[in-house]
Amino acid sequence: xxxxxxxxxxxxxxxxxxxxxxxxxxxxxxxxxxxxxxxxxxxxxxxxxxxxxxxxxxxxxxxxxxxxxxxxxxxxxxxxxxxxxxxxxxxxxxxxxxxxxxxxxxxxxxxxxxxxx
Amino acid sequence: xxxxxxxxxxxxxxxxxxxxxxxxxxxxxxxxxxxxxxxxxxxxxxxxxxxxxxxxxxxxxxxxxxxxxxxxxxxxxxxxxxxxxxxxxxxxxxxxxxxxxxxxxxxxxxxxxxxxxxxxxxxxxxxxxxxxxxxxxxxxxxxxxxxxxxxxxxxxxxxxxxxxxxxxxxxxxxxxxxxxxxxxxxxxxxxxxxxxxxxxxxxxxxxxxxxxxxxxxxxxxxxxxxxxxxxxxxxxxxxxxxxxxxxxxxxxxxxxxxxxxxxxxxxxxxxxxxxxxxxxxxxxxxxxxxxxxxxxxxxxxxxxxxxxxxxxxxxxxxxxxxxxxxxxxxxxxxxxxxxxxxxxxxxxxxxxxxxxxxxxxxxxxxxxxxxxxxxxxxxxxxxxxxxxxxxxxxxxxxxxxxxxxxxxxxxxxxxxxxxxxxxxxxxxxxxxxxxxxxxxxxxxxxxxxxxxxxxxxxxxxxxxxxxxxxxxxxxxxxxxxxxxxxxxxxxxxxxxxxxxxxxxxxxxxxxxxxxxxxxxxxxxxxxxxxxxxxxxxxxxxxxxxxxxxxxxxxxxxxxxxxxxxxxxxxxxxxxxxxxxxxxxxxxxxxxxxxxxxxxxxxxxxxxxxxxxx
Numbered sequence: 201x202x203x204x205x206x207x208x209x210x211x212x213x214x215x216x217x218x219x220x221x222x223x224x225x226x227x228x229x230x231x232x233x234x235x236x237x238x239x240x241x242x243x244x245x246x247x248x249x250x251x252x253x254x255x256x257x258x259x260x261x262x263x264x265x266x267x268x269x270x271x272x273x274x275x276x277x278x279x280x281x282x283x284x285x286x287x288x289x290x291x292x293x294x295x296x297x298x299x300x301x302x303x304x305x306x307x308x309x310x311x312x313x314x315x316x317x
Numbered sequence: 318x319x320x321x322x323x324x325x326x327x328x329x330x331x332x333x334x335x336x337x338x339x340x341x342x343x344x345x346x347x348x349x350x351x352x353x354x355x356x357x358x359x360x361x362x363x364x365x366x367x368x369x370x371x372x373x374x375x376x377x378x379x380x381x382x383x384x385x386x387x388x389x390x391x392x393x394x395x396x397x398x399x400x401x402x403x404x405x406x407x408x409x410x411x412x413x414x415x416x417x418x419x420x421x422x423x424x425x426x427x428x429x430x431x432x433x434x435x436x437x438x439x440x441x442x443x444x445x446x447x448x449x450x451x452x453x454x455x456x457x458x459x460x461x462x463x464x465x466x467x468x469x470x471x472x473x474x475x476x477x478x479x480x481x482x483x484x485x486x487x488x489x490x491x492x493x494x495x496x497x498x499x500x501x502x503x504x505x506x507x508x509x510x511x512x513x514x515x516x517x518x519x520x521x522x523x524x525x526x527x528x529x530x531x532x533x534x535x536x537x538x539x540x541x542x543x544x545x546x547x548x549x550x551x552x553x554x555x556x557x558x559x560x561x562x563x564x565x566x567x568x569x570x571x572x573x574x575x576x577x578x579x580x581x582x583x584x585x586x587x588x589x590x591x592x593x594x595x596x597x598x599x600x601x602x603x604x605x606x607x608x609x610x611x612x613x614x615x616x617x618x619x620x621x622x623x624x625x626x627x628x629x630x631x632x633x634x635x636x637x638x639x640x641x642x643x644x645x646x647x648x649x650x651x652x653x654x655x656x657x658x659x660x661x662x663x664x665x666x667x668x669x670x671x672x673x674x675x676x677x678x679x680x681x682x683x684x685x686x687x688x689x690x691x692x693x694x695x696x697x698x699x700x701x702x703x704x705x706x707x708x709x710x711x712x713x714x715x716x717x718x719x720x721x722x723x724x725x726x727x728x729x730x731x732x733x734x735x736x737x738x739x740x741x742x743x744x745x746x747x748x749x750x751x752x753x754x755x756x757x758x759x760x761x762x763x764x765x766x767x768x769x770x771x772x773x774x775x776x777x778x779x780x781x782x783x784x785x786x787x788x789x790x791x792x793x794x795x796x797x798x799x800x801x802x803x804x805x806x807x808x809x810x811x812x813x814x815x816x817x818x819x820x821x822x823x824x825x826x827x828x829x830x831x832x833x834x835x836x837x838x839x840x841x842x843x844x845x846x847x848x849x850x851x852x853x854x855x856x857x858x859x860x861x862x863x864x865x866x867x868x869x870x871x872x873x874x875x876x877x878x879x880x881x882x883x884x885x886x887x888x889x890x891x892x893x894x895x896x897x898x899x900x901x902x903x904x905x906x907x908x909x910x911x912x913x914x915x916x917x918x919x920x921x922x923x924x925x926x927x928x929x930x
Contacts, residue, residue, distance in 0.1 A: 210409075213401070213408045213409070218401045224398065232492070232493060239541065241490055241545035242543065243491055244488065246470070246472060246491060247470075248385055248387060249440060251442045251445040252660060253440040254437065255438045255440065256436050257427045257438065260426075261423075265386055265387045265421075269387040272387065272388070273391070284394065288394075292416040295412065295413055295416050316411075316468065317389075317407075
């Protein structure tokens with residue numbers, strides 16, 4: 201993961217996310233708690249900001265948000281995820297270039313899908 | 318005093334809200350303006366309405382967004398990695414959605430408002446926005462607060478303590494373990510639209526028996542005594558696909574997903590009853606936990622699950638330690654706009670919180686949307702070409718409308734500010750006499766063009782509510798289900814239902830109570846109490862109806878047809894009046910009677926094109 205312009209959007213998953221899956225599995229790192237049975241499933245609060253974050257107009261663009269995400273991942277102590285940030289920025293640029301000019305992206309989901317993303 | 322605009326957008330039910338000092342002055346969902354139900358797009362029109370209400374963008378001090386787009390992206394990336402390679406297809410879609418637009422939402426907000434407000438942009442966590450909407454406008458100085466929904470960034474359930482202007486989140490349940498997503502899976506399997514059909518699933522439940530509860534608890538959800546829970550993700554599809562359930566979901570219940578719009582059969586009714594019973598139990602445990610942890614006796618709630626008014630009614634009846642409950646009327650994502658603005662007002666600008674000032678709570682009766690002048694209304698009526706009358710004064714108008722209701726007419730009422738939240742609370746409502754024996758099927762089929770089995774809600778004078786319903790608390794926002802009192806009930810014959818015909822209409826056509834129009838098949842009713850403080854004009858109408866008939870109860874259903882958002886403008890109201898079997902349009906100080914309209918105009922009745930909802 202050194203050349204951020206070397207991963208076209210269609211290969212982002214195969215060349216970046218899938219290897220991360222293998223790497224994290226080898227080290228027994230899990231990003232979702234799926235199978236861990238416990239007496240209680242209550243957990244501490246997750247927040248990047250403590251609940252409220254103030255931004256100025258100059259720091260609210262997509263790239264700035266991705267930088268913030270990288271800082272959050274670093275602060276969380278994750279060694280893999282921060283390396284994704286430049287690639288996410290490149291992917292964002294590619295996707296924005298491919299977007300139809302002036303058109304708001306239509307929701308592609310059917311009515312029977314919960315809008316998770 | 319500082320002015321804060323809050324915005325929720327891009328997932329579902331986009332909305333904008335405006336807060337001046339600590340007072341909510343405006344709030345509206347984008348769908349009402351765009352006429353696209355649950356519109357998720359950036360709320361351009363709702364934002365314009367809020368900016369107009371506060372006197373323009375130059376008066377705005379800060380803008381709040383209801384969710385952290387970076388943390389939401391984190392969840393999606395981590396989900397994609399954890400379950401790769403099965404997540405490849407949804408990653409492609411998610412990347413387009415998030416990186417190709419949603420991650421830029423704050424910049425879009427800054428451009429939309431421009432000027433100095435863009436220098437004070439705030440991101441408020443999704444559940445913090447819900448917490449703000451649930452606690453700040455409540456009538457309680459302090460309370461336990463519960464948020465339960467599908468998912469925000471990571472949180473799906475949050476317990477918090479609210480006191481004064483402080484809200485302290487205590488603990489959470491995180492994605493993918495979610496009561497909202499759990500209930501949506503059953504909605505999907507029963508062939509209903511996710512994120513709108515949940516409401517129908519709740520109404521379907523009383524036709525069934527909860528015979529799948531143990532299967533659900535054994536296989537789908539590990540529900541702990543402390544209210545925490547974990548979903549068995551093998552039964553759900555949303556982690557790796559675009560659908561809510563996995564093939565194992567069908568296998569465990571032994572039934573395929575119901576084809577949308579196909580006849581409803583007993584197994585799906587039983588499934589609805591079972592999902593409802595599990596949600597009831599989970600929320601009871603969570604509420605008990607919240608009250609215990611915080612030491613409070615008052616409870617506030619928001620999040621989509623808080624719109625389950627059957628559960629809300631059970632909390633009131635089954636938790637002896639609960640002294641009072643307040644639920645944000647716009648409990649879904651639209652309310653996040655309001656909560657985020659309030660949070661910035663209190664936490665950043667230090668606005669003091671005024672509890673119980675003015676209108677029973679700080680929600681202003683949830684009458685926070687646009688209002689149209691008598692001139693606007695008359696212009697719309699002129700343009701429509703319909704025959705109409707203007708009354709001399711409000712008293713005369715109320716008398717005519719109450720008389721029409723007493724004569725059994727179906728009335729579309731358009732008056733004052735539009736409601737914020739999914740329920741019509743009288744100002745954009747279709748009203749009818751609840752004693753009318755055919756009320757439920759008649760309005761469903763001829764007015765709303767929706768399924769005959771769906772129940773209607775009663776609106777009752779608050780001072781008479783206890784005579785008709787087992788309800789010890791007020792329910793001003795129609796968010797609590799209570800039973801019709803024993804003395805008003807009549808027996809229902811279910812003898813052929815489960816053994817053979819499963820004929821919902823046959824059950825429905827039985828009288829059930831002295832108020833058949835609003836009594837569901839299990840004698841429950843989703844009650845709205847109306848009082849003089851929150852909505853004096855609507856209270857006056859009910860009072861007048863009571864004076865004529867001796868009955869303080871009306872059917873109250875939203876002023877729209879199936880698949881359409883509730884009407885917003887006078888033009889919307891006239892269109893709905895002409896397209897449906899509504900017999901009287903009461904709009905501002907004007908009245909129009911269907912019987913007086915020309916044959917050409919009357920010919921449009923019933924020709925409405927609706928989308929299945």
